Structures are given as structure tokens and as C-alpha cells.
Amino acid sequence: MLNKIPQAAVPRLSLYYRALLESRGKDYISSEELSKLTNFTAAQVRRDLTYFGQFGTPGKGYAIEGLKKAIVSILGTDKNWDVALVGVGNLGTALLSYRGFEQQGFRVVCAFDSDLRKIGKTLEGIKVQDTTELEAAVKAKNVQIAIVATSAEGAQKVVDILIGSGVKAILNFAPIRPHVPPSVNLLNIDLSIELERLAYFLTKSSG
Amino acid sequence: MLNKIPQAAVPRLSLYYRALLESRGKDYISSEELSKLTNFTAAQVRRDLTYFGQFGTPGKGYAIEGLKKAIVSILGTDKNWDVALVGVGNLGTALLSYRGFEQQGFRVVCAFDSDLRKIGKTLEGIKVQDTTELEAAVKAKNVQIAIVATSAEGAQKVVDILIGSGVKAILNFAPIRPHVPPSVNLLNIDLSIELERLAYFLTKSSG
């Protein structure tokens, strides 16, 4: 397997997993069936799966339980990850109460804000700390993942501190593209840009 | 201009625009300078811009104000868009109070939920209506854009109603991939999948 894995194959793997969850009551599923459930082509399903290994049985298809276990192990969602949350505004608070985190093995273990009115409050069982304590706390707890939900202004500084504290992956909601070294995994969720994409599509199709 | 525009070029256009906002005090900017501000290559900057037209002056670069106006017009963020919000849970509420919407010409004009405890409440000046009123309200106000922030369970049904009511673009936060006809623009922001991508990157790099 010298082939490099296309970035886009990883989220598709997640979608295959979801489709498998809906396929109760059967032992095997074919790439054809998986393609119908996910709206990808059968060829792509097979190709994608072979990027990560060989999971199928010719003539039968993929053993559903085995494939589910394989995907969970590839994605790493069978492990537990401690997460630091920086920025407890509207979005940060919503993320704190998002139930999906724990289902995927993510546990928010500390939260930070620079707003004095928020520091000291307890949300979802987590006490909000001053951002000045960020580095010490992240190092002490050996946190590897951080979620940045601050304003654009503070975000790069927060990211720098996080990286200096040993964080290896960042999910960034602030509307900037922070600079990070290649060793750090950065994923941007940028609402402004998604809105502009929508506006573009609408403008194009409706004049 | 027979070339088709790569999907990924549109969000890059948004990022170029952001860089231009930071470039006060100059009249012209070169593709080289833009590339440094955005971390793309200069060739890509030029290529991307020509997908949408010819904006530069050889020997000088791009007129900043003119390019800003052009991008705004291409993206359609100079227009005003009325938006319907479905699902006023933690995330929906956070989105309602997100200030970025109005800056980009998006105005949430109605909000819906099926939870009786939320219906009738007023959030950010918007009175939450029962989801049963969705179709009538969207038709009456001729809303073209909807944000879906419901749970996975209700999402497809909500999307069907929205499309039946004339909505042309949907920003979906629910963790499913709704089926929509090709005429409708669907954009998924899927937190679960982003988390799994992060987990994958971490698993790969740290064993």
C-alpha cells in the first residue's frame, strides 16, 4: 500500500460507519448496498476501504461488525481523548453541552475564557479558568486536543500558547486561519466562509 | 472562460477578501503579497482570480478597493438574504446570537422548534414558532436560505418541508446527510465528522 490516502477519504469513512450503524439485522453488506446508503459510487466505497486495508470477502461483501470495528480503530474513536476548550461564549457553551463529544470518546476536561464575568463559573461540570492558566493546565493534564472558540482577535495567541503547551490537534472555530507548524493538526470550521459559499451558490443560480 | 470553477476556489476567494481587509493604506497589491498573507501560492492566487474575471493590471497588481468590490459581488455578500432557523437548542441559540450573520448580509427572520418549552420564547428579537408553521411562514416570507440545527432524527423531514416551501440553500448542522434535489444547495457542517477526522490524524501521528 504505497498509495497516499486522499484527505477526503477520511470523512467518507465516517459516513460509511454511519451507514453500517443503520444496517442492523444483516451480517454482510456489499459495496453496492453501502453506495446506495451513502450516495457514493460502489467503486469509491471499495477503493476507499482498500486505502485502509482489506476488509471484504469476494462473493459476500463486508462483514458488518468486523468493518465497524475496523473503522473505529482506524479513526481512533475507540480511544479516549482529553480536550481543552478555549472561549466559552455562545458557541463555546453550545459545544460544551454537545453530547456527541463523549460518544466519540472526547471529554472536555478544562475550559478557559478571558472574560472576568465567565471565569469561575461552572458549566456542564467544568469550572471556567482564566486564559492565563491555559499553558499550566494543559501541560499538567497532558491535553492533546484543543477547541478554539474565541473571537478572531485572540485566536492566534491562544493557538500559539496551545502549541507551546504540547497540544497536537486543534479544532478552530474562530474566523481566522491560525499559523501552526506542520506537526500540529489544524481543522478550521469557519462559519463566515460557509455563509459566503452559500451566498455564492445562490447568487450564481438565481442571477 | 470555458473552465469550470473548482469548488475549493470559492472559500479561497473569501480568504483573499479577508487578506484585502487587512491591507489598508495601499492602493495595489500583487499576487505575491496576497499569497504571503493567505499562505497559498502566488500562482494559485492568480489562477483563482481569473476563474472569476480579470481584475489585475500587469506591472502593478490588483487594485485593492476594486478587487474587494468584485469579490463581494461575486460572492453575493452585497445582497441581503433572509434566513430561517430550524432548531433552537444550544447550537441554534448560539447561531442566533452570532454577529457574523448580519455583517455578511444574512438576517434571521424566523426561528422554529418542536419543543413546547421553547415555542413562544423570544430570542434575539425573534419569536420561536412551532415547526408545524414552518411551511406557511417560509412561503409567506419568501425565505430562500435555511439553517438546520435540529437533532439527526428530525432533520430529513425538516429539509423536505423547507424544499417544498421554496428554500434554495440549506446550511445543515444536523449529523446526517439529507437528500436534496440538485437544484438545492446543501452545505453540511458536521461536528461529529470533524471530530473523527481529528481523532484519525492524532491516531496516525501518535501511533
Added chain:
DNA sequence: CGCCCACTGTTAAACATTTCACAAATAGCA
């Protein structure tokens, strides 16, 4: 006006991803 310089716009090449088509492999059955 004509030359030079800086920079764009574009053609061609490189690279990446997806689709196609089929050989190889397994299960099931006689």
C-alpha cells in the same frame, strides 16, 4: 514616443482523485 520593468493571465505539465472495467477470489451447491 519607445524602451524597460513588474506583474498578470494563460498554456502546458505535474499531480491528485475518481471512475471504469475486469481478473482474482470466495462461497455455495450439485
Added chain:
DNA sequence: TGCTATTTGTGAAATGTTTAACAGTGGGCG
């Protein structure tokens, strides 16, 4: 065991995107 029906896994082709290289264009200046 040998044959057939399925369905995988994968080379090769098609498609799509990015990068590289440079011809052409406009502006500034003598």
C-alpha cells in the same frame, strides 16, 4: 471436487486541480 454466481480489489483511463513557466500587457520614465 468442480462449476457457477457474486463481489472484491486493483491496474489503467478519465477527470479534476494545482503548480510551473513564460508570453504578453500596461505603466512609468527618459
